[in-house]
Amino acid sequence: MAVEIIDGNAVAKSVHEEIKSELAKMSAPRRPCVALVRVGEDPASVSYVRKKSRVAEEIGIESRLNILPEGTSQEELDALIDKLNADDSVDAILVQAPLPKPLDERHTFNRVRADKDVDGFSSANLGLLCQENPGAFVACTPAGILELLKRSKVETRGKRAVILGRSIIVGKPLALLLMKKGVDASVAVCHSKSENLKEICSSADILIAAVGKPGVVLADMVKDGACVIDVGINRVPSAEKKSGYKLVGDVDFDSVAPKCSKITPVPGGVGPMTVAMLMKNTFEAYKRHVR
Ligand code: NDP
Numbered sequence: 630m631a632v633e634i635i636d637g638n639a640v641a642k643s644v645h646e647e648i649k650s651e652l653a654k655m656s657a658p659r660r661p662c663v664a665l666v667r668v669g670e671d672p673a674s675v676s677y678v679r680k681k682s683r684v685a686e687e688i689g690i691e692s693r694l695n696i697l698p699e700g701t702s703q704e705e706l707d708a709l710i711d712k713l714n715a716d717d718s719v720d721a722i723l724v725q726a727p728l729p730k731p732l733d734e735r736h737t738f739n740r741v742r743a744d745k746d747v748d749g750f751s752s753a754n755l756g757l758l759c760q761e762n763p764g765a766f767v768a769c770t771p772a773g774i775l776e777l778l779k780r781s782k783v784e785t786r787g788k789r790a791v792i793l794g795r796s797i798i799v800g801k802p803l804a805l806l807l808m809k810k811g812v813d814a815s816v817a818v819c820h821s822k823s824e825n826l827k828e829i830c831s832s833a834d835i836l837i838a839a840v841g842k843p844g845v846v847l848a849d850m851v852k853d854g855a856c857v858i859d860v861g862i863n864r865v866p867s868a869e870k871k872s873g874y875k876l877v878g879d880v881d882f883d884s885v886a887p888k889c890s891k892i893t894p895v896p897g898g899v900g901p902m903t904v905a906m907l908m909k910n911t912f913e914a915y916k917r918h919v920r
Contacts, residue, residue, distance in 0.1 A: 630854070633891045635781050637773075641901035644776070645688050648912050652689050661915035662691040663721040663747065663907070664713045668706060669699035669729040673862075678725050684904050690911055693719070699729055706732060707740055714742040720918050721747040721911040726798065738797075744917060747910035750797055758805050766910050771803035773902025774837065774858055775812065781891055783835065783856045790814040791830055793846070793879070794839035799860055803837065826850070838879035848884040856891040860899050 652661070663685055667678045678694070685692040695709060706728075713722050722745045728734050738746070743753035749768040757765030778785060790807045794800040795818050807814040817829055830836055830850040838846045839860035851857060861879030869875070878895030886892050893899055 630890065632886050632889050633781070634886075635777055635858075635891050635893045635898060637777060637893060637898040637901045640777055640780050641773075641905035643780070644902075644905040644909060645684065648690075648908055649688050652912065655916075655919075657915075657919040659718065659919075660689060660691045661721070661911055662693065662719050663723060663911045664693045664695060664716075664719045666695045666697070666706075666709065666713075666722065666724045668697045668701050668725075668732065671727070671729070673864075674725045674727075681723065681904055681907060684908060685911070688908055690908060690915075701732070703732055703736065706737060710737070710740045714740075714745065717918075719745065720915040721745050721907075723748050723907065726750075735797075745914060747907060747914055749802065749910070755797070755802065758802060761809055766914070767806065767906075768798060768802040769906035769910065770799050770839075770860060770899060770903045771806050772906040772910075773899060774803060774860070775806050776906065777858070777893065777899070777902055778835070778856070781856075783891060785835065786813040788814050788834040789832055790816045790835040790837065791833035792816065792818045792837045792839065793820075793826075793830070794818075794841075794860070795820045796839065799839035803839070807835075840879045842879060843877045844879070844881045846880040846885060848881065848888055851885050851888045853888055854890045855888070857885060857889050858893050858899060859895050862895060862900065 665678050667674055682692040713719050722741045724737055738750035739752055741751055743751055746754050747766055749766040754766045758767055792800050792803055800818055804816045804818050808816045827850050831852050833855055835856045837858040841861055843863045843865055859878035859880040863877050864874040865877055867875035876896050
């Protein structure tokens with residue numbers, strides 16, 4: 630059976646169109662608004678924030694950029710978040726991670742008001758997700774992965790899902806989502822201390838890699854017919870590219886793809902879905918604010 634390459638760009642586009650058409654039917658006094666906060670000039674963060682802003686504007690969501698210099702103190706960042714929390718014209722706040730040291734990400738994520746926390750990283754929203762409360766804002770990358778699985782008709786019920794990575798941004802909320810009633814996967818989460826990685830991964834019907842290291846998933850770790858989702862975004866040197874680097878995932882795509890039923894590419898797989906889910910969460914926050 631030929632492998633299906635899951636087209637994250639196409640699925641993300643459908644999500645954008647759905648938001649656009651629902652938005653067009655609403656008669657609200659103002660547009661949805663997301664405040665994007667970036668601290669410092671990390672090149673990946675610069676590019677992610679630019680992309681989020683561009684997609685928001687394409688959909689009809691206002692994006693307000695708040696750029697703070699490297700060396701911003703926690704008090705200064707808190708003051709900006711408090712201001713955005715109190716601003717009734719702002720529906721959603723996204724603080725781009727990673728934050729430069731010594732800024733405290735956990736503290737910062739918790740500072741964002743729960744009803745504007747479209748990243749879903751606050752303890753309030755993570756708690757709601759854990760309770761399977763439909764009001765939770767679910768972290769965008771895990772939500773995007775679930776949407777990709779659903780729209781690509783990947784069966785999750787009763788299936789064995791293995792996640793590589795246990796971060797708050799990807800692994801942990803994804804595990805909660807996949808084990809949720811109605812999704813019904815049996816989930817194993819692995820990390821840098823996991824033993825027998827090859828054996829555990831080989832048992833997966835759905836294998837999700839969110840490690841941040843190229844080539845972590847090799848063909849001999851993948852069951853025949855598995856669905857493989859590659860979350861990793863790694864910059865590796867490339868003489869072919871003008872920039873001098875290219876983006877690759879955590880999965881050794883060329884050797885793994887022939888064994889899979891479905892696989893996501895990097896770029897063009899999970900990345901666009903993360904942005905699409907940010908738009909969906911922002912639109913949801915807006916609806917809750919204007920209704
Ligand atoms: P983190 O560095 O926070 O987490 C990485 C996880 O991988 C940790 O749990 C770590 O274990 C685990 N790990 C490290 N080495 C191994 C190994 N050899 N085998 C198994 N597990 C291992 O990264 P993030 O979760 O923030 O991101 C992961 C990747 O996903 C990155 O490449 C990032 O750029 C990408 N990403 C992509 C997004 C997208 O939209 N496509 C969005 C967010 C992230 P331990 O906990 O023990 O250290």
